[in-house]
Amino acid sequence: MNPTTVNIKKAAHLLDMTERHVCRLCISGELIGAFKHGRSWHIPISAHPKLSGVKSPDDLSAELDMLDIPANKREAGLKRLGLIREFEDYAARMVQGGKNRTESKQLFCSSHKIGVRSLSRWLTRYRDQGLIGLVDTRGGCAFISQMISPEAFETFKAMYLTPQQLTIKTCWQNISFINTDQLKGWTIPTYATMVRHVSRQIPLTASVLHREGLAAYEAKCAPYIESDPDSVQPGQIWIGDHHQYNCFIRHRGKWIRPWITGWEDMRSRMVTGWYITASPNQTTILQAMRRGIEKLGPPDSVKIDNGKDYDSQMWTGTTKQRRRALKAGYIDERAVAGIYAMMDIGISFSRPYHPQSKAIERLFDTMDVQFIKTIETYTGKGTDRKPEDLAAALQEWGVNLVFFHLD
Incomplete structure (x- = not known):
């Protein structure tokens, strides 16, 4: 906490005066609120602006006119300053008479019909900010930015x-x-x-x-430019991506978190093709695409991830390094010799680490919330959400569960 009083030595240093001169100011009452306890003087930091490291009230009073402060709030701030000075003088006399500062504050507030908490708040703000701290800033005044x-x-x-x-x-x-x-x-x-x-x-x-x-x-x-699903026809554009499920399954004697490779129709949000595997790769993409094409036929174009599986040379007919050098988000079909070009399917690529460009991310989140969370081996989306007893449960379940193969 910030001290409410300083001793003679500290005051002399802050005021750039000799200790003897500070003593004379205390005795004469010029340092308002200073009181003697035993053989030591205690000087409130509100007795002089330099004691609290703020500008002088007179300087700040002159600045109030420049801050576009309403006249009623300016007058209220000056009135609070007058009460603070009056209280410090009153508290000094009471302390010298045997009372403490808390009792003095209660008696002063009672006689002036103000709240003890209000006076304490004014004293703190005046100590930290000077006169500007006594101005009521409620109501969104324009001068806030100049405070x-x-x-x-x-x-x-x-x-x-x-x-x-x-x-x-x-x-x-x-x-x-x-x-x-x-x-x-x-x-x-x-x-x-x-x-x-x-x-x-x-x-x-x-x-x-x-x-x-x-x-x-x-x-x-x-x-970014928002996609407009209503501007395309059903089956015209498919969006593809990988996603790792937030749950464990038993596969070949080990607990793993399975992956799904999925294709979603941009307009209808229908899942056109999918494949679940222990590890996603180019083959799983091919399997998921095959399922979708066998059922619905090929799309006019696909929007795919920037991952090494989706934009590999096998699929696009060019390397990622070369494609980036073209500085284009769309590859012309004449420059593509991969699988998509063979099927006469256009290609566009999502921006890396930019979920807004892949609407299928919303589907994966829905699956997690509505289905994956109901599985006993649910892991949570992060380590902070991981069940505490999950590791022990997996060890116990692994003894009795049947092994599954995703192949």
Whole structure:
């Protein structure tokens, strides 16, 4: 916690005065609220702006006119400052008379008909921010963006927009400490105000890019063209991908998580072909495609993954390196000598690590939620969702279960 008082030595250093001169100011009452306990003087940090590392109230009062603050809120802030100064003088007299500061606060609030919590909050905000902290910022006032010093906000952004992903609260505490420790004189808002300020002043795109990296930015924020299923006919375009089920099955004496290779019609969302295997490869793609073609006939074109199985030279007739060099998302049929070209099927490729470009991902998620979760060997989507007793259960079940072969 921040101290509410300082001793003579600390005050002399902060005020750039001699200790003797600070003592005279305490005795004369010029440092409002200073009181003597035993042989030591205790000076409230609200007695002088330099003691708390903020600008002087007079300087801030002059700045209030520049912040477009409504007149009623400006007057209310100045009134609260007057109450704080009056309380500090009252508390000093009460402490010298044998009362403690808490009792003094209760008596003062009772006589002035204000809440103890309200006065405590005003004292804290005045200590941390100066006069600007006593201004009511509710109602979305236009001056919110000017309640933090530009240099302070630049220091905040240098801490916040990093791969370390420091929280807003940590960065806010750091700049508050720097302000007090180095006597920067910055204006810093409360934590709640800082959270609102960050959400308004730092775009989500910038936050994701600097804190989570380029891959996260492209997945979450980069622009993309939405597919329009209504613009194609049923059976015209198929979308294909691999997916590993979030459950275990017994295969050849071992527990494995099976894979499905699937093809889905873009317009109707019908699963046209599928094949379940222990490990996906070019053969499983061929098997799934074969099932779909035997039942429904070949599509006009396919939209496939950028994985090494789907865009291999056997299927596309060209290597991934060469295809990327063309800088095109669609390969002309005349340049393709693979299986798709042999069947007169056009090809387009999904963007790597971009689930928006593969509608079949939604089908896999639906299967996981509605079916895979009902299986006793369900593993969860991540280690944090994995059942604690799964390993012991697999070991016990493996003794009595029948072995299955996916071939």
